[in-house]
Amino acid sequence: MTPDQAPAAIALRSAKAVARDLGHPSTINLWRWRKNGWIKSVTIAGTVYIDLSSLNEFFERAKTGQFATQFHGVAAQSHKGGDV
DSSP states (O other), rough: GGGGOOOOOOOOOEHHHHHHHHTTTSSSHHHHHHHSSOOOEEEEEEEEEEEHHHHHHHHHHHHTTOOOOHHHHHHHHHHHHTOO
């Protein structure tokens, strides 16, 4: 492989460090986002690393409301201001 064929570097950061940077006490949100395929990750020697470009893309998509969901049942009633 020649230098012009080398793959681009991927910025990775450990899930624990990302969670800490985001102000979350645990990595459970990152696990959910990974499980849903919203962010990319890789496990190296038992440590989960988050692809920072996919994390930035996730936040951009979230800003547009792409992950917003409709409320159902009692939650929908209380969200509309109705009596429960």
